[in-house]
Amino acid sequence: MSIRPLRRTRDRLAAPGRALPALTLAGLLAAAPAVTATGPAAAPAESRPAPAVQAAEASFPTWGTRWVVHATPDIDSASVGMINKSAPGQDRITADYQVDTGRRVCEGSACSTFMAHITQPVTGFLTVVAVDIPEDRLPGVPVRPAPGPQPAPQPGSRERTLRRAATWLTANNGRQVPYSQSKVWKDGYRQDCSGYASMALGLAKPGTNTKGLAGNRNITQPISMNELRPGDLVIDAIGDSNTRHVVIFEKWNDDAHRSYTAYEQRGGHGTDHRTLTYGLKAGSEYKAYRPVQYGD
Numbered sequence: 001m002s003i004r005p006l007r008r009t010r011d012r013l014a015a016p017g018r019a020l021p022a023l024t025l026a027g028l029l030a031a032a033p034a035v036t037a038t039g040p041a042a043a044p045a046e047s048r049p050a051p052a053v054q055a056a057e058a059s060f061p062t063w064g065t066r067w068v069v070h071a072t073p074d075i076d077s078a079s080v081g082m083i084n085k086s087a088p089g090q091d092r093i094t095a096d097y098q099v100d101t102g103r104r105v106c107e108g109s110a111c112s113t114f115m116a117h118i119t120q121p122v123t124g125f126l127t128v129v130a131v132d133i134p135e136d137r138l139p140g141v142p143v144r145p146a147p148g149p150q151p152a153p154q155p156g157s158r159e160r161t162l163r164r165a166a167t168w169l170t171a172n173n174g175r176q177v178p179y180s181q182s183k184v185w186k187d188g189y190r191q192d193c194s195g196y197a198s199m200a201l202g203l204a205k206p207g208t209n210t211k212g213l214a215g216n217r218n219i220t221q222p223i224s225m226n227e228l229r230p231g232d233l234v235i236d237a238i239g240d241s242n243t244r245h246v247v248i249f250e251k252w253n254d255d256a257h258r259s260y261t262a263y264e265q266r267g268g269h270g271t272d273h274r275t276l277t278y279g280l281k282a283g284s285e286y287k288a289y290r291p292v293q294y295g296d
Contacts, residue, residue, distance in 0.1 A: 057094050057095065057096045057119065058094070058095060058138065058139075058140050058141050059092050059093070059094050059095075059120075060092060060093055060094075060095065060131045060132070060133060060138060061089060061092055061131070061132040061133075062083060062084055062089055062090075062091055062092065062093055062130050062131055062132055063084075063088055063089050063130070063131075063132040064084060064088055064089075064130060065084045065085070065086070065087065065088050065090075066082060066084060066085060066174055066175070067082060067083045067084050067126060067127075067130045068081075068082055068169075068170055068174070069081045069082060069083060069118065069122050069123075069124035069125065069126050070115075070124055070125045070126070071124055071125070071163065071166070072125060072147070073099040073101055073115040073117070073125045073146055073147070074101075074125075075115075075127065077125075078163040078166050078167060079166045079167065079169050079170045080122060080123065080124040080166050080273075081121075081122030081123075081124060081166070081169065081273050082122075082169060082170070082273075083121060083122065083126070083130075089132065091121050092120075092121075093116070093118045093120060093121070093126060093131065094118060094119050094120035095116040095117060095118050095119070095138055095141050096117055096118075096119055096141070096142075097116075097117050097141060097142045097143070097144045098114045098115065098116045098117065098128065098137060098138050098141050098142070098143055098144070099114065099115050099116075099117070099125070099143070099144055099145070099146045099147075100113050100114055100137075100143060100146070101113055101114065101115055101146060102146070111129075111136055112127065112128040112129045112136040112137065113136070114127075114128040114136065114137045114138070114143075115127050115128065116128055116131070116138055116141065117144075122273070155202065156202070156293035156294065156295070157231075157294070158229065158230045158231030158294055159230075159231075160202070161200045161201055161202075161230075161231040161248065161291070162200075162230055162231055162248070162250060162263070164199060164200045164201075164202070165196070165199075165200040165248050165263035166263065166273070168185075168196060168199070168265070168270075168271040169271050169272075169273060171185070171186075171187075171271075172270075175270075176269070176270040176271035176272065177191055177196075177265070177270050177271045178191060178270045179191055179192060179265055179266060179267045179268065179269065179270045180192065181241060184205075184206050185199075187199060187205075188205035188206060189205055189206055189207045190206040190207045191265070191270075192207075192241075192265060193210065193245050193246045193247070193264065193265045193266065194207055194208060194209050194210040194212075194213055194244075194246055195207035195265070196248075196263075196264075196265035196271065197213060197233060197246045197247075197248055197265075198213070200248055200263070201219075201291055201293065202293075203219070209241075209244075210235060210236075210237055210241075210244040210245065210246050211237050211244065213233060213235060213237075213246055213289070214233075214235045214237035214246075214287070214289055215237065217292070218292065219291065219292065220233060220289035220290060220291050220292065221289065221290050221292060222287060222288070222289055222290075223288045223289065223290045224288060225257070225279050225280065225287075225288045226257060227288065227290075228249045228252070228260065228288050229249070229290075230249065230250055230251060231248065231249070231250075231291065231294065232248075232249045232288060232289065232290050232291070233246055233247070233248060233249065233288070233289045233290075233291065234246070234247050234249055234262065234276075234278050234279050234286050234287070234288055234289075235286065235287060235288075235289055236278070236284075236285045236286045236287075237285075237287075238285045239285075245266075245278075245286075247262040247263065247264040247276060247278060248262055248263040248264070249262050249288075250262055250263060250273075253275060257280070258277070258280070259275050259276065259277050259280070260275070260276060260277075261273070261274065261275055261276070262274070262276045262278075264276070
């Protein structure tokens with residue numbers, strides 16, 4: 001993954017928390033012993049002004065492009081989204097706490113051991129070296145202990161479906177898997193929407209088509225749109241291969257169910273994670289389905 005530096009708009013006494021390319025962060029382990037960041041990137045502890053109030057949330061600028069947001073404070077954990085998809089500093093992040101992973105990571109003279117838990121523009125963990133600040137940690141943001149090892153999601157679970165769906169966001173050398181109705185990705189699944197959903201559900205390769213996902217009662221059962229839960233499917237099974245479509249529901253965006261966030265493999269773009277309204281308007285051909293593998 002190539003991360004290009006962003007020209008600075010102001011002089012700094014210390015090197016900023018510049019972005020370390022995500023692929024070079026392998027080995028950043030949440031359970032490693034604590035190490036204090038030192039060197040020219042980090043101002044001496046005694047010279048750092050302590051915040052008067054430990055803010056619950058704070059907003060920060062970012063730099064560079066295509067920063068992966070992870071499921072846990074471990075750079076090897078699953079991707080749950082991406083920021084700065086097409087331009088440096090395209091997104092600001094909002095962080096509510098940060099974790100000292102204990103592993104000092106550097107790019108040039110800029111170093112950090114921290115990963116921030118962010119709530120905007122996507123929820124997950126982001127290395128602090130992606131944040132455009134001179135400090136090696138986020139000022140004014142509480143530090144929490146790293147969580148213990150997380151159990152692997154069970155086969156056939158909603159969590160596993162969403163984790164597998166997220167892998168295609170960065171599987172193409174840090175980019176999304178491109179869309180194709182004829183090609184098969186490296187993992188053996190077809191690169192269209194139904195092949196993607198089949199991959200996320202762990203179905204037989206190269207993947208069931210959209211009509212099969214909606215009509216095979218050994219795979220899914222119809223439900224109402226308001227019953228949608230993480231890992232369920234929203235499917236338009238009408239028409240031909242150019243009009244049929246399936247997306248993987250993640251969460252409602254508001255209590256009124258006016259939109260939702262979903263994983264999608266779409267033509268002209270490839271894998272995406274975005275806000276959708278498919279199926280929410282009266283008369284829509286999109287319907288909700290629950291994979292039977294969840295057992296509920």
